[in-house]
Amino acid sequence: MARPVSLVRLERVSKEYDGVSAVRELELEVADGELLVVLGPSGCGKSTVLRLVAGLEEATAGRIMIGERDVTRLSPGRRNVSMVFQSYALFPHLTAAENIGFGLVVREVRRAEVRERVARAAALVDCAHLLARRPAQLSGGERQRIALARALVREPDVFLLDEPLSNLDAELRAQTRAELKLLHARVGATMLYVTHDQIEALTLGQRIAVLRDGELQQLGTPNQIWREPANRFVGRFVGSPAMNILSSGTAVGLDTPPGAEVGIRPEHVMLGETGVEATVMLVEPIGSEALVHLRVAEAALVARAPADAPRSVGDTLRVSLSREHVHLFDAGTGERLPWS
C-alpha cells in the first residue's frame, strides 16, 4: 500500500449544539503515520471530535487541516478519510465484497480494479474467505473485519475509528487489539482512535489525548499520561483500580503542603512493617494479586498486594508510600502540583 501523506490538525475547534458546548477550543495534532487515541468517559465529546474530522458534523468555530488542505468546510466525501463505526454500519443488503468495494464503485472505479483492491484489503484483515457472505451471516468479529477492510480499501490519508472494539466480547477484544496494532505497524497509516477503555488507549496509542466535557485534559505518550497525569481527573481515569486520592498527606505520614491532595496508585502503596497504621476493610483477590481496601485514620486506601500474604478483614498492618510515586494535585483546581 502506498504510504499515506500527512497529518491532521485541529486549530481551536469548537462544536456547539443548541448552546451546549460539546467540544471547546480543541487544539490537537496527529503526526503522519501516528496512532493517536482520544480517551475519555461517555459524553466527553470524543465521538464528536471524530465526526468533526470526518466532516459528518460541521465545526462551530476553528479550523481543521488534513495535510496542507483546509477541510473545515469540505464534505466528508472529499476529505479522503475513512471511518470504522462503532456499529460497523455495514449495508445489510450487500455482500461483504460489495460492502468493501462500495466507495470505489460510487467513485466509478473500473470493476476489475475494484475486485483487485477489495481482495488486497480483505487479505490485510484476513477476511478473504468471507467475501461472498452478507452481514447477517457474519459474527460480530467478522463484521468488524469487513468494516476495517472497507476503510482500508480506499487508502485514505486518515483512518478514523470510533470505539471499534466495544461491541466485541472480552477475548476477541484483546485479540483484535493486538491485530490492530500489527495492522497499523504494517500499513503505517495515520489513525485517530476513539475509546473510553483506558487499556486500549495505553496499549494501542502512540500518544493519548484525554478529553473531558469537550476539553483537552492532557496530551502525551502512554508513559507520560501514566507517570505524570496533568490533573486529578487524568490520574483517576487512567489506571485500574483507580488512583487513590487523599485530601492531605499527613494521614499517611507525608509532609505535603496544605491545600494539596495526594494521589497514589494502588500498586505503589506498600504494605508491611513500616509506616502508618491501617486496618483492612476488604480483600478482593484477583488471581496472583489481591486488592486490599484499607482504612488509614479517616482516609480510605486501596492497595495492590501479592495474594500469597494472607490478610483478613480487621487485620492491622502498616502502610507506607514511596515519595517518588506520590502525585500532588491542587485541591481546588485539580491541577498537578510539583513536589520535590
Add this chain to the structure above:
Amino acid sequence: MELRDRRQLALMLAPYLLGLVALVAVPALFTFALALTEYDLIRSPRFIGLDNVRELAGDEIFHTALLNSAVFAAIAVPLRVGAALVLALLLHRRFRGAGSGRAAAVLPTVIPDVAYGLLWLWLLNPLYGPITLFLGWIGPPGKTIWGLALPQFLTHPNDARAAIILMSVFTIGEGFVLFLVARQSLPGELYELAAIEDATAWSVFRRVTLPLLAPILVLLLLRDTILSFQLNFVPALVVTDGGPPPYSTTYLPLFVYRTGFEYLRYGYASAATVLMFVLTAAAVWLQWLVLRRARFASF
C-alpha cells in the same frame, strides 16, 4: 452540505412539489375563490361575497349532510383502522392460507367502486338480497335473530346509514397493506425477547407492536379521517342514492356533487367544499391533539 448534494435533493423534491402546487394548491385556491361566486359552469362566475356561506348556514340539507358525515367519520374511522390493524397482525406471518387470507382481505378494496356498489345493492336488497335472506333465515318468520325487525336497508334511515358504514369497513385494503409492511419490518429480536419473558399476547401488542407501529398508525388514522369525509361518495350514490328520504345518507361529497353537477351551482358547491375542508382540518387537529397527549406522535 455541498452544492451538488443540495441540487440533487432539490431535484428529488421537484416533481412532488410541482404536483403539490399545480395539481393541489392552485386548484384548491381556485375553488376557494369560487366559493365567493355564483357559477353555473357556463356563464362567467359572478362575485357575490359571502352569500353562499350565509345560505349554507341556513341550508337544512347541508346541515344534514354535515351531521351525517361527522357521525360517519366518528364511527367508521376507528372501525376501519382497527379492522385493518387486526387483519394485518393476524395475517403477517407465513402460514398455510395466509396468502388466501390476504387476498381475501384486499379483495373488497380492489373491486371497482361501481361494481362494489352494485354488489352491495344486490346484497342488501330487501327482497332477494343474500343478507336479508340470511337474516330472515336465522330468526322467526318475518323477523331476524332475537326477534328484531328485519333491517330495511334501503328504506329505513338508520339502517341505511349502518349499511353505508358496513360497506366502508370492508374496503380497508390500503391500511391493511401498509400495516402488513410495517409489521413485517419490525425486528424479530424484540418478539423473541417477549417470548422468553413469556409475555401474554395482549402485553406484547401493547408494549412492543403498538409503540413501534405508532408512526404508521398515526398516519393512517389521519388519512382515514380525511378519507372518511370523501369515500362514501360512490356507495351513497349508487346504493342508497342519498336516501332514504330525506337525505339520510346524503354525505358531504354527495351534497357537493349534486349541488355542483346536477343543480349546476358550482359556486355554492365550492363554498360547501371549503367548509368540508375546514371540518376535515378540525377533525385532524383534534385527533393530533389526542395522539400528542398520548405521546404517540413524534415526527
Add this chain to the structure above:
Amino acid sequence: MARGTSWRILGAAAIVAVVALPSAFLIAGSLRQPGLPPPLTPELVPDPVVFGNYERAADLVGLGRAALNSFLVAALTAPLSVLVASWAGFALVLIRARVRTVILAASLLALMVPLTALLVPRFALFRSLGLVNTFVPLVAPALVATSPIYVLVFYVAFRRLPPELYDACRLEAASPLQIWRRVGMPLVRPVAVAIGLLAFVLSWGNFLDPLVYLHDRELFTLPLALRSLAQLDPTNYPLLLAGSVIATAPVIAVFLVAQRYFLHEHRGAGWLGR
C-alpha cells in the same frame, strides 16, 4: 408450529369465508340466465349455468379494450408514483429541519383538500392545455405520488434506516441520488412494492377522473365501461356482475403476484444493520 399459529389459520379461514361467500355469489350471479326472476334463496350454482354473459358484456361495451386502457394507465401511474414518492420521501430525510417541517405540513394540508375541490379547476387546467380526452390527466396525479400519504410513508420508512448507514455513504462520497439508488431503495423494497401496488389499484379503480376527461369510447377505462354497461341494461344483474368480474380479476392477479415480493420473510435483509 409457532405460538398462536392455529388461531391465525382459523382467523384467516374466517376472513376468507366472509369474503368468499359474497364473491361466490357474485360469480354465481354472473352465470345466471339474464331475464329470469331473481332467486328466492341465495344460490351458489344457478340453473341453468350460462357463460354467455361474459361474452356479451365484453362485446357490448368493449371491455377487452377498456381493460387494456386501464392497464396502460395504471402501469404508467404506479411506477411513476413510486418514483416521485420515494424521491420526495428520501429527500425529506436529508434536508434541513425547517424546510422539512414546511413540506410535511403542506403535505398534510394537501391531504385534507377534498377531491371535489380539485375536480373542476384541474379540468380547466387540462382543457387549457388541450389535454382533455387523453390519458395525461389520468397519469398526472402520479406527480403527487397518487396521494401525499405515500410520500409520508416513504419518509417514515427511510427515517427508520440506521443513521450510520447514511454517514457511511456520505464518507464514501455518495451523492443523494446514489444513496437512494444503492442503499435506500433496496432496503425499503417491501414498502416500494406495496406502494406500487396501492397506486396501481387506485389508478385501476379510478372512476371520477376518466368520467370527467375521457369522451372517446376507444379510450374508456374499465370503470367507465362498466358504467356504460349499467346504463345500457340497468336491471340485467348477471350481465353487470359478469362485467364486474372481468374488471376485478386482473387486479387480484396483480395483488397475488406483488404480495409475494413484499411479504416474503426476508428476515436477514431486514432494515437493521446489525
